[in-house]
Amino acid sequence: MPRRKPEMFPTPADAEAAFYDAFERCDLAAMMAVWAEDDDVVCVHPQGPRLVGFEAVREGWTQVFASGMALRIKTVDAHLYQAPTIAVHSVVEMLSSPGEQGTSPPVSATNVYILTENGWRITMHHASPTVELAAPVREPPPEPHTLH
Amino acid sequence: MPRRKPEMFPTPADAEAAFYDAFERCDLAAMMAVWAEDDDVVCVHPQGPRLVGFEAVREGWTQVFASGMALRIKTVDAHLYQAPTIAVHSVVEMLSSPGEQGTSPPVSATNVYILTENGWRITMHHASPTVELAAPVREPPPEPHTLH
Numbered sequence: 001m002p003r004r005k006p007e008m009f010p011t012p013a014d015a016e017a018a019f020y021d022a023f024e025r026c027d028l029a030a031m032m033a034v035w036a037e038d039d040d041v042v043c044v045h046p047q048g049p050r051l052v053g054f055e056a057v058r059e060g061w062t063q064v065f066a067s068g069m070a071l072r073i074k075t076v077d078a079h080l081y082q083a084p085t086i087a088v089h090s091v092v093e094m095l096s097s098p099g100e101q102g103t104s105p106p107v108s109a110t111n112v113y114i115l116t117e118n119g120w121r122i123t124m125h126h127a128s129p130t131v132e133l134a135a136p137v138r139e140p141p142p143e144p145h146t147l148h
Numbered sequence: 149m150p151r152r153k154p155e156m157f158p159t160p161a162d163a164e165a166a167f168y169d170a171f172e173r174c175d176l177a178a179m180m181a182v183w184a185e186d187d188d189v190v191c192v193h194p195q196g197p198r199l200v201g202f203e204a205v206r207e208g209w210t211q212v213f214a215s216g217m218a219l220r221i222k223t224v225d226a227h228l229y230q231a232p233t234i235a236v237h238s239v240v241e242m243l244s245s246p247g248e249q250g251t252s253p254p255v256s257a258t259n260v261y262i263l264t265e266n267g268w269r270i271t272m273h274h275a276s277p278t279v280e281l282a283a284p285v286r287e288p289p290p291e292p293h294t295l296h
Binding site: 090 | 194256
């Protein structure tokens with residue numbers, strides 16, 4: 001099967017829109033067309049391990065998409081840092097499944113884009129739940145809920 | 149009390165070293181001297197909410213440091229993106245408490261530094277456990293442990 005031709009994303013916002021569009025449609029080829037093709041790309045899914053390198057990231061999305069569950073993803077409360085060749089977007093992902101009751105907990109995501117020879121590509125995606133699901137593992141605050 | 153004079157960090161690596169040094173020593177003033185003083189700074193502690201803005205970030209670290217627990221933090225497996233005014237470091241934090249048996253689960257961290265008038269400062273810190281602690285909240289893979 002011929003490799004899908006990389007698409008061009010003239011701005012970080014274009015790359016981000018394509019990223020979430022592919023995510024919503026569980027479209028692996030479209031998703032990987034947004035990623036920079038190098039060994040330094042990093043992807044952390046919520047409560048998952050850190051995946052490093054294009055092939056590991058592809059395998060991660062393959063597993064994510066294997067459920068075939070369609071999601072609607074809206075990003076809100078963006079905080080952006082933009083330089084000529086790197087852009088960093090901190091967003092909150094609001095997730096819902098069409099036809100299902102209720103909503104998932106929001107997800108905090110840090111997305112890093114770089115300008116490549118083929119336009120802007122995503123090079124890091126770090127996502128984690130915005131809610132406390134268990135005891136903190138790094139540093140125990142004196143009262144578990146005081147950050148809320 | 150006079151505000152602590154901001155220190156200069158001539159490189160992102162200097163800022164990162166100061167960040168983890170302050171973290172190990174539970175030194176709030178030293179920690180906040182590394183942060184960019186603006187409303188767009190973002191800090192996500194493991195399994196915590198997204199904190200936005202200098203004061204919210206300060207409050208978060210105040211709570212983290214309230215335990216007074218000394219930690220040793222070693223960062224490994226760094227993947228770096230560097231531009232003239234922005235640097236992004238993806239690292240794994242290896243944590244231990246002196247005198248205590250065992251180690252905490254490693255933490256994935258994405259650290260973003262920007263060049264300010266006062267040298268390099270951290271503007272985003274996103275940390276999450278590298279291990280699965282509960283059911284994924286965003287997208288259920290078919291087998292929960294296949295990413296490991």
